[in-house]
Amino acid sequence: MLDNNLDTIINKTYIIDKTPLNEEKIKKVIISLKDSIISSKEEITAANAIDIKNHNGNIIDFSIIERIFKNINNEKIYYGNVTTLKKDNNKYYGKQYFDKGNVLIFNTGNPYIILEIFLKNFLAGNTSIIVTTNYAYGLNKLLETIIKTVLETNNLSPDFINLLTTDAPEELLKNNYANIDLVIALGNKSFQNKITNYSKVPVLLSGYETFDLYIDEMLDKTFLTKIINLHLPMHVYINKNLKIDLRGSMLVDGVEEAIMQINYNGNGYSSAIFTSNDDNAANFISKVKSKIVTVNTSPTIERLMDIQVKDLVLEKTVIYPNKKKN
Structure with missing residues (x-):
């Protein structure tokens, strides 16, 4: 109505x-x-x-x-x-x-x-x-x-x-x-x-x-939980090797699948990767098609x-x- x-x-x-x-x-x-x-x-x-x-x-x-x-x-x-x-x-x-x-x-x-x-x-x-x-x-x-x-x-x-x-x-x-x-x-x-x-x-x-977040490694569980608990519209992708699952998240094989999912299903606004692997971070930065890309910090930082x-x-x-x- x-x-x-x-x-x-x-x-x-x-x-x-x-x-x-x-x-x-x-x-x-x-x-x-x-x-x-x-x-x-x-x-x-x-x-x-x-x-x-x-x-x-x-x-x-x-x-x-x-x-x-x-x-x-x-x-x-x-x-x-x-x-x-x-x-x-x-x-x-x-x-x-x-x-x-x-x-x-x-x-x-x-x-x-x-x-x-x-x-x-x-x-x-x-x-x-x-x-x-x-x-x-x-x-x-x-x-x-x-x-x-x-x-x-x-x-x-x-x-x-x-x-x-x-x-x-x-x-x-x-x-x-x-x-x-x-x-x-x-x-x-x-x-x-x-x-x-x-x-x-x-x-x-x-x-x-609206945001996209890929967890390649669980670097800071408290910080990541705080981001997710903001209750903002956010797609969360998690490397399945971490053996964790958050409600509403998607498990992916690694950074390449995360990039593919974000570029296909993502919102095109702001995306973040959490990883200590410099190669994965560089790959994510160069291939993700969002207007804002962050590494090891919240995708909401530049709103x-x-x-x-x-x-x-x-x-x-x-x-x-x-x-x-x-």
Whole structure:
């Protein structure tokens, strides 16, 4: 069941007035949103506790939220930006950036992803229609409410973000929504494939916040247990010669099979190997096709979203005459 009707949401986002949106306004909203989340910490913690009690969420980590805002502050605001690249005797050359429009985002309900992908779309001037499962439902709806309130306080439409839930995301894609300009799938490979197979518009894929871990040797059982107990989406592969088996893990013959499994079934975001064998480590680094590869440390160490604001804007080349003064 959907919380909201997608047609209704699209109709509202289609008529959003983006005239007030500029670099100064965008910066002000982001600062206001960070302050609002900090001031709502007690309320957020309470909503999170209810989700956890219902076995429907993990403990919220405010340091991750802090990191998200820090990363956003390092991003360039592209919306409405015009950049002069070069000029010759006769012409100026430049780039103009503008929003893609309505972005339909599919993920499994990770609250950090919801916050970060909204912020990046907002920097691009896009509207975010975020489709999730019921995971962390209470916390995610509260985040949506906080964001909408901040937008309205800054005289912007609250419909820059809309959250809806469904247990069948592919059903939304069976209709040809003319006013959806981009689809984003954030999740594991099977989730990405499901969205790609049904989408009728371009799809941007990311395995952000999903991880692959290969245990070639049990170097530090306490550390590895701590990583696994983070309860993040993670595929774990274990060398069968270790004679250990963790629930939900896959036993493999060695590093070559681990590499093959990760490249075929993995998430393409961040992968780690634990080994004292330098050759196995080098082989893993050179052959695994993930965007981040680590050795003897957690695959979660570098949790940066691999979708950039520039991926979310349209780019126009501008050429105009250089009028010389006599």
